[in-house]
Amino acid sequence: GLNTAQAQAMSTAQGAALNTAHVRALSTADTAALTSDQIANMNSAQIGALSTAQIGVLNTNQAAAIETSALAGLNTAAVRAFTTAAANALTTDQIANLNTAQVNALTTTQVAALNTNQIGAIETTDLAALSTAQVAVLNTAQTVALNTNQIGALNTASVRALNTANAAALTTDQIVALNSNQVSALSSTQFAAFTTAQINAMETTDAAVI
Numbered sequence: 001g002l003n004t005a006q007a008q009a010m011s012t013a014q015g016a017a018l019n020t021a022h023v024r025a026l027s028t029a030d031t032a033a034l035t036s037d038q039i040a041n042m043n044s045a046q047i048g049a050l051s052t053a054q055i056g057v058l059n060t061n062q063a064a065a066i067e068t069s070a071l072a073g074l075n076t077a078a079v080r081a082f083t084t085a086a087a088n089a090l091t092t093d094q095i096a097n098l099n100t101a102q103v104n105a106l107t108t109t110q111v112a113a114l115n116t117n118q119i120g121a122i123e124t125t126d127l128a129a130l131s132t133a134q135v136a137v138l139n140t141a142q143t144v145a146l147n148t149n150q151i152g153a154l155n156t157a158s159v160r161a162l163n164t165a166n167a168a169a170l171t172t173d174q175i176v177a178l179n180s181n182q183v184s185a186l187s188s189t190q191f192a193a194f195t196t197a198q199i200n201a202m203e204t205t206d207a208a209v210i
Contacts (some may be wrong), residue, residue: 005033013041018046020045020046020048020049021049023042023046023049023050024049024050024051024054026054028053028054028056028057029057031050031054031057031058032057032058032059032062034062036061036062036064036065037065039058039062039065039066040065040066040067042066042067042070043067043069043070043073044069044070044071044072044073045073046070046073047066047070047071047073047074048072048073048074048075048078049073050078052077052078052080052081053081055074055078055081055082056081056082056083058082058083058086059085059086060085060086060088060089061089062086063082063086063087063089063090064089064090064091064094066094068093068094068096068097069097071094071097071098071102072097072099074102076101076102076104076105077105079098079102079105079106080105080106080107080110082110084109084110084113085113087106087110087113087114088113088114088115088118090118092117092118092120092121093121095114095118095121095122096121096122096123098122098126099126100125100126100129103122103123103126103127103129103130104126104129104130104131104134106134108133108134108136108137109137111130111134111137111138112137112138112139114142116141116142116144116145117145119138119142119145119146120145120146120147120150122150124149124150124152124153125153127146127150127153127154128153128154128155128158130154130158132157132158132160132161133161135154135158135161135162136161136162136163138162138166139166140165140166140169143162143166143169143170144169144170144171144174146174148173148174148176148177149177151170151174151177151178152177152178152179152182154182156181156182156184156185157185159178159182159185159186160185160186160187160190162190164189164190164192164193165193167186167190167191167193167194168193168194168195168198170198172197172198172200172201173201175198175201175202176201176202176203178202178203180203180205183202
């Protein structure tokens with residue numbers, strides 16, 4: 001196979017011409033040596049051919065270089081294989097282009113490392129599919145970064161999975177965005193953490209279900 005120097009010396013056209021078997025045959029050292037331009041020129045089939053070990057050695061620049069159209073090639077195991085740093089380096093466009101299964105596949109460690117811009121870029125349909133374990137690791141800044149459409153998309157189990165610090169940090173706009181089913185799903189501990197301003201912000205119909 002190619003050695004590291006040869007892999008890095010490939011032109012973008014040569015890299016783009018590699019078939020999936022050749023891509024998968026690259027050693028982890030070769031994969032780690034690929035330039036961002038080489039990664040950016042890989043199509044979804046080539047990106048999908050990368051093993052979890054290969055995905056695991058991608059650095060932040062390489063991860064951020066994957067074309068949004070190529071992300072579709074990643075299976076759920078590949079998504080979980082990104083290092084925390086690589087996951088944190090994904091652009092908002094990349095995050096927005098992840099499908100529901102890919103977002104749901106993110107490990108809790110990866111979710112906890114996402115920055116607020118990345119959190120805000122998650123599509124509402126994908127956000128609705130987050131597991132309670134994923135929601136439970138969100139920090140206060142991430143929770144506050146959720147827009148009102150995202151808040152409204154949370155299922156009742158996810159709402160209940162918010163820790164008390166996050167519940168107490170919800171903005172009044174976020175509180176208004178909660179529907180009656182979500183409000184009724186709040187635990188007594190979460191509700192006890194609400195400030196007066198949050199309680200006053202509740203829609204009358206929502207407050208009635210408490």
